[in-house]
Amino acid sequence: QKEVEQDPGPLSVPEGAIVSLNCTYSNSAFQYFMWYRQYSRKGPELLMYTYSSGNKEDGRFTAQVDKSSKYISLFIRDSQPSDSATYLCAKATNAGKSTFGDGTTLTVKP
Amino acid sequence: EAGVTQSPTHLIKTRGQQVTLRCSPISGHTSVYWYQQALGLGLQFLLWYDEGEERNRGNFPPRFSGRQFPNYSSELNVNALELEDSALYLCASSLVHAAYQTYGYTFGSGTRLTVV
Numbered sequence: 001q002k003e004v005e006q007d008p009g010p011l012s013v014p015e016g017a018i019v020s021l022n023c024t025y026s027n028s029a030f031q032y033f034m035w036y037r038q039y040s041r042k043g044p045e046l047l048m049y050t051y052s053s054g055n056k057e058d059g060r061f062t063a064q065v066d067k068s069s070k071y072i073s074l075f076i077r078d079s080q081p082s083d084s085a086t087y088l089c090a091k092a093t094n095a096g097k098s099t100f101g102d103g104t105t106l107t108v109k110p
Numbered sequence: 111e112a113g114v115t116q117s118p119t120h121l122i123k124t125r126g127q128q129v130t131l132r133c134s135p136i137s138g139h140t141s142v143y144w145y146q147q148a149l150g151l152g153l154q155f156l157l158w159y160d161e162g163e164e165r166n167r168g169n170f171p172p173r174f175s176g177r178q179f180p181n182y183s184s185e186l187n188v189n190a191l192e193l194e195d196s197a198l199y200l201c202a203s204s205l206v207h208a209a210y211q212t213y214g215y216t217f218g219s220g221t222r223l224t225v226v
Contacts, residue, residue: 034214043114043200043217044153088153090214095166096143096158098215103152 003027004091006101015110019076023089023101026070032092035063035074037085038103044088048074079108112137114218116201122224123191131186131221135203141165142184143204143215144176148197156199159184191225198222 006023013019021035032051036044048063050056056063062075072089086103093099115134123129135142144156155168159178173189182203188195199222202215 032213036214036217041219043202043219044215046214046216049214092214096141096160097155097166097168099155100153 001026002101003099004089004101006089007104008102009104010107011104012107012109013079015079015081015108017079017108019079019083019106019108021074021076021087021089021104021106023072024070025072025091027091028067028070030092030094031065031067033063033065033072034090034092034098035061036088036090036100037083038088039085047087076106079106081108081110084108114201114203114216116199116218116221118221119219120222120224122226125191125193125225127191128187128189129191129223131188131199131201131223132183133186133201133203133218134183135201136216139203139205139216140182141204142178142182143202144184144186145200145202146170146197147200147220148194151197153200157186188223193225196223196225 004025035047038044050063053065053067060077064073084107086105088103089101090098117132141160145153147153158166162178176186178184198220200220202217204215
């Protein structure tokens with residue numbers, strides 16, 4: 001079993017829709033979670049970082065962590081065509097390494 | 111502020127050759143990380159350098175190696191290239207938390223290596 005499993009997608013939504021991206025994890029140690037966005041032919045860009053259970057908001061983005069079910073989610077409100085990208089969830093460890101999900105490709109259609 | 115810069119952006123090598131990839135971290139970041147992103151395999155952790163020392167390495171053969179210089183820039187070397195080494199090689203930097211956990215990376219745009 002992979003340490004971080006991500007819903008594979010792809011997802012295609014109309015502009016303005018609410019998007020939900022989801023991951024589960026298996027190792028409860030060092031529960032630092034990140035969401036990255038990766039545009040084609042670019043490196044991943046850190047969107048959000050969270051440690052605590054609950055919600056963390058940043059503009060149109062909300063990261064949610066449920067440690068009891070080992071579930072992490074990223075919600076995008078009022079999605080825009082510019083949000084079309086691959087989204088990666090990740091979990092940090094105590095040894096500098098992060099373990100990434102395989103990514104979900106999102107397309108937001110105008 | 112300049113981001114993480116990597117060079118070259120693209121590279122084509124023949125099987126059996128050697129390659130060196132370069133990375134400059136964000137100013138003030140002492141930790142540099144290398145990841146491989148091969149098609150269909152996701153991001154795989156290669157190496158972590160901090161303060162000039164190798165702190166951790168992923169599950170890759172010894173022909174993958176690197177180093178970090180006193181100015182915190184880094185090189186990734188791959189010897190005896192194989193076809194399956196074709197991938198996007200990503201460098202990232204971060205501020206390192208005292209417990210060696212990170213608050214997330216800043217990635218460069220990567221070096222796309224094609225081995226033929």
